[in-house]
Amino acid sequence: MARLSQLFVPTLREDPADAEAASHKLLVRGGYIRQVGAGLWSFLPLGWRIHEKVVAIVREEMNAIGGQEMFMPVVTPAELWQATSRYGIPEVFKLEDRVGRPLVLAMTHEETVTSHARELGSYRDLPQILYHFQTKGRDEPRPRGGLLRVREFVMKDSYSFDRDEEGLEESFRAHERAYHRIFERSGIEFQAVQAESGMMGGSESVDFLAPAGAGENTLVTCERGDYAADLEIARGVPRAPELPPRLDAPEPVDTPGIATIEALAGSLGIDEAATSKAMPVVNGDGEVVLALVRGDDRLDEAKLAAVLGSAVRQATDEEIRSAFGADPGSIGPVGFSGEVVADETLREGQFVAGANETGRHLRGVEHGRDFEARFADLRVPKEGDACPRCGGALRFQTAIEVGHIFKLGTRYSEPLGARFLDADGVERPVVMGSYGIGPGRVVSAAAEQGADEQGVAWPRSIAPYDVEVVPIEAAGPDAMGIAERLVDDLERAGLDVLVDDRDRRPGEKFADADLIGCPVRITVGKKVLEDGRVDVLTRAGRSEERVQVSDVTNRMTEGA
RNA sequence: CGGGACGUAGCUCAGCCUGGUCAGAGCGCCGCCUUUGGGAGGCGGAGGCCGCGAGUUCGAAUCUCGCCGUCCCGACCA
Numbered sequence: 001m002a003r004l005s006q007l008f009v010p011t012l013r014e015d016p017a018d019a020e021a022a023s024h025k026l027l028v029r030g031g032y033i034r035q036v037g038a039g040l041w042s043f044l045p046l047g048w049r050i051h052e053k054v055v056a057i058v059r060e061e062m063n064a065i066g067g068q069e070m071f072m073p074v075v076t077p078a079e080l081w082q083a084t085s086r087y088g089i090p091e092v093f094k095l096e097d098r099v100g101r102p103l104v105l106a107m108t109h110e111e112t113v114t115s116h117a118r119e120l121g122s123y124r125d126l127p128q129i130l131y132h133f134q135t136k137g138r139d140e141p142r143p144r145g146g147l148l149r150v151r152e153f154v155m156k157d158s159y160s161f162d163r164d165e166e167g168l169e170e171s172f173r174a175h176e177r178a179y180h181r182i183f184e185r186s187g188i189e190f191q192a193v194q195a196e197s198g199m200m201g202g203s204e205s206v207d208f209l210a211p212a213g214a215g216e217n218t219l220v221t222c223e224r225g226d227y228a229a230d231l232e233i234a235r236g237v238p239r240a241p242e243l244p245p246r247l248d249a250p251e252p253v254d255t256p257g258i259a260t261i262e263a264l265a266g267s268l269g270i271d272e273a274a275t276s277k278a279m280p281v282v283n284g285d286g287e288v289v290l291a292l293v294r295g296d297d298r299l300d301e302a303k304l305a306a307v308l309g310s311a312v313r314q315a316t317d318e319e320i321r322s323a324f325g326a327d328p329g330s331i332g333p334v335g336f337s338g339e340v341v342a343d344e345t346l347r348e349g350q351f352v353a354g355a356n357e358t359g360r361h362l363r364g365v366e367h368g369r370d371f372e373a374r375f376a377d378l379r380v381p382k383e384g385d386a387c388p389r390c391g392g393a394l395r396f397q398t399a400i401e402v403g404h405i406f407k408l409g410t411r412y413s414e415p416l417g418a419r420f421l422d423a424d425g426v427e428r429p430v431v432m433g434s435y436g437i438g439p440g441r442v443v444s445a446a447a448e449q450g451a452d453e454q455g456v457a458w459p460r461s462i463a464p465y466d467v468e469v470v471p472i473e474a475a476g477p478d479a480m481g482i483a484e485r486l487v488d489d490l491e492r493a494g495l496d497v498l499v500d501d502r503d504r505r506p507g508e509k510f511a512d513a514d515l516i517g518c519p520v521r522i523t524v525g526k527k528v529l530e531d532g533r534v535d536v537l538t539r540a541g542r543s544e545e546r547v548q549v550s551d552v553t554n555r556m557t558e559g560a
Numbered sequence: 561c562g563g564g565a566c567g568u569a570g571c572u573c574a575g576c577c578u579g580g581u582c583a584g585a586g587c588g589c590c591g592c593c594u595u596u597g598g599g600a601g602g603c604g605g606a607g608g609c610c611g612c613g614a615g616u617u618c619g620a621a622u623c624u625c626g627c628c629g630u631c632c633c634g635a636c637c638a
């Protein structure tokens with residue numbers, strides 16, 4: 001039993017000034033976490049209890065699929081990171097020891113674990129699943145939202161080692177199933193989606209996204225439930241444009257001073273979707289490339305970069321004038337000598353485009369007749385798009401990435417020389433997967449999803465305590481005796497009990513109980529002396545009922 | 561890295577524009593009293609390098625410059 005009078009739970013009456021996200025505000029107000037620096041947070045005792053409850057769930061499920069827990073250091077020799085060409089990643093924290101030897105603070109542990117995997121010399125040693133809970137350091141350019149994006153955090157990272165792709169597939173699916181169980185048990189709403197592999201490399205990855213009021217990802221789902229993806233790779237079917245009558249040849253139209261699609265469509269009295277938007281960029285070779293998307297769409301620069309095979313930057317006004325001979329608001333594909341990459345939406349139909357003459361546009365521009373282009377998916381899906389599978393409406397939700405699993409293949413085993421001898425005597429690189437969960441992200445997702453005006457209603461499985469008992473001392477010693485016996489009873493039933501034994505007024509205790517957010521609050525006041533009942537409040541939904549003291553423990557345990 | 565905002569007591573903020581009884585409030589904290597089912601009230605008290613450093617001035621929380629820090633948007637991102 002924990003006595004609130006003896007715990008370090010510094011609750012705050014007001015929202016912290018620098019917090020925006022609900023989870024950020026409430027986690028600070030509730031005395032769960034405190035900031036140390038940008039993206040650097042301490043978990044206070046209450047917050048750490050929640051964190052460790054998540055950790056316990058993760059550990060159980062990892063062990064259940066044969067994972068072996070181990071522990072690898074944060075400080076890592078730079079050579080390992082140089083070997084895999086990840087030393088140059090800007091987010092890597094770098095440091096030197098006293099003799100100037102370069103080191104990194106690991107942001108993940110592929111390099112280290114793969115170096116150990118060199119001892120897996122035979123196919124007989126495979127498969128293996130190794131994991132640990134360890135601090136990751138990431139020098140993020142912009143930490144934000146409390147625990148949402150931080151520069152140091154604990155991660156459960158596991159690594160699978162298999163003989164071949166089939167083995168990897170099995171390890172990958174085992175993790176996928178384990179992750180589903182973990183997030184279900186943690187009591188958060190989530191969705192598994194196909195995702196980008198980003199800097200991890202590898203062939204396939206699945207993201208676990210928890211919809212929330214704040215987050216870094218956007219979850220795109222079909223209202224009919226047959227499609228879910230991260231916005232980064234999502235595809236939507238845009239509405240059909242209202243095209244004006246077809247023209248036999250492009251027709252110039254004066255558009256002085258018009259530089260935006262909105263103004264263009266407005267002045268011509270046409271649908272924005274019947275215009276094209278020209279986005280000149282400069283590719284890795286320094287050439288100006290024209291990216292074209294429909295007027296009502298946004299260009300996804302990552303998709304464009306993938307198509308072009310190099311990073312791109314926006315062209316400067318000078319570059320635009322010299323390449324197109326016109327100001328940025330009036331450029332288009334017709335007559336442009338460089339490469340044109342156009343979104344699929346522009347393949348059919350006629351659109352308005354810049355005339356490459358300042359203050360002038362062309363109506364009726366048509367691919368094939370008036371210009372040539374390479375077509376690709378370049379647009380950012382948006383509200384109003386239809387599901388690519390069934391045509392249903394797509395939903396867009398802000399979400400927190402709570403887990404991510406990757407098929408790595410031999411991305412790390414090759415450069416680090418983790419090879420084994422197969423049954424046929426041939427040496428092969430170990431086939432790997434890596435799988436991460438940020439318990440702190442699970443905490444913030446649960447906080448976002450359980451937040452209300454008063455605090456956070458935690459899921460029972462990760463709540464800091466199962467039940468908080470609030471004795472109202474003014475009710476007198478007899479009532480307090482009943483409260484004490486009730487607490488003993490609850491404890492004997494195996495429940496984690498928090499008692500607010502502070503010498504405070506009831507209102508303050510209630511407010512803090514809401515903030516602390518135990519799933520159940522039991523108030524023992526003078527009314528218990530009249531009818532032997534206490535008030536049992538279910539934090540989520542705030543339903544309160546009067547229950548016989550003798551029934552409380554049964555009530556608490558039967559649902560668990 | 562680009563744009564914006566902010567930095568004064570433990571927390572939330574006022575004061576700055578217009579330099580001079582300007583070191584302030586509320587909450588929190590300590591003591592006493594009173595009160596006790598939704599953050600009560602009274603009296604007394606402790607608590608500040610006004611982010612740091614230069615400069616201007618007789619005089620700087622206030623004006624100028626530089627630096628540092630934090631947050632938000634964007635870029636970026638296992």
